Amino acid sequence: QVQLQQSGPRLVQPSQTLSVTCAISGDSVSSKSASWHWIRQSPSRGLEWLGRTYYRSRWYNDYAVSVKSRIIINPDTSRNQFSLQLDSVTPEDTAVYYCGRYDAYNYSWGQGTLVTVSS
Amino acid sequence: QAVVTQEPSLTVSPGGTVTLTCASSTGTVTSGHYPFWFQQKPGQAPRTLIYDATNKYSWTPVRFSGSLLGGKAALTLSGAQPDDEAEYYCLLAYSGARVFGGGTKLTVL
Numbered sequence: 247q248v249q250l251q252q253s254g255p256r257l258v259q260p261s262q263t264l265s266v267t268c269a270i271s272g273d274s275v276s277s278k279s280a281s282w283h284w285i286r287q288s289p290s291r292g293l294e295w296l297g298r299t300y301y302r303s304r305w306y307n308d309y310a311v312s313v314k315s316r317i318i319i320n321p322d323t324s325r326n327q328f329s330l331q332l333d334s335v336t337p338e339d340t341a342v343y344y345c346g347r348y349d350a351y352n353y354s355w356g357q358g359t360l361v362t363v364s365s
Numbered sequence: 366q367a368v369v370t371q372e373p374s375l376t377v378s379p380g381g382t383v384t385l386t387c388a389s390s391t392g393t394v395t396s397g398h399y400p401f402w403f404q405q406k407p408g409q410a411p412r413t414l415i416y417d418a419t420n421k422y423s424w425t426p427v428r429f430s431g432s433l434l435g436g437k438a439a440l441t442l443s444g445a446q447p448d449d450e451a452e453y454y455c456l457l458a459y460s461g462a463r464v465f466g467g468g469t470k471l472t473v474l
Contacts, residue, residue: 308461
């Protein structure tokens with residue numbers, strides 16, 4: 247059974263970079279049958295898909311248009327994890343961030359991390 | 366980026382039937398959008414109910430069904446129970462990107 251464990255700072259200053267990491271157990275970030283996603287949820291924006299990374303002989307990324315200019319999702323094969331980096335954050339980026347795995351059949355999510363953007 | 370639209374809220378009586386829909390700003394929702402339906406209760410992560418428009422998981426209650434109906438993806442609940450009160454979200458695929466609908470708050474009353 248795949249488990250996803252999130253970690254990262256809970257408080258980020260405006261204009262700084264938000265970083266959250268998702269450690270994978272029970273699967274490999276380099277799996278050729280899975281993709282690795284980040285979503286977030288806030289009362290004002292509901293659920294929002296942010297992006298994904300996946301490996302199919304090489305690495306691919308897809309990002310939501312709304313954050314495309316300031317997001318990076320990076321796989322880390324040495325630690326079997328992937329991370330979300332969101333630059334130039336504002337209070338609007340305050341949300342619960344979830345990492346997830348998709349296998350063409352099901353999405354499974356991490357426990358969620360509330361990240362607050364505030365000075 | 367496409368916009369995915371759901372009813373903001375719906376109410377159903379216990380034992381009743383209700384259909385939630387999921388529309389795309391780009392036009393007809395098809396199987397090529399690989400529609401997913403999620404159920405979310407307060408304080409919990411979203412839980413998958415339906416994949417690829419019509420397919421259920423082993424944990425999906427029999428009373429839930431998915432379809433493509435009138436150019437939209439649809440989730441029908443037949444025989445609503447109090448435990449079905451939750452927020453329901455659809456998710457559509459647009460090539461590499463995914464877009465969530467705004468969610469439907471379902472009240473069983």
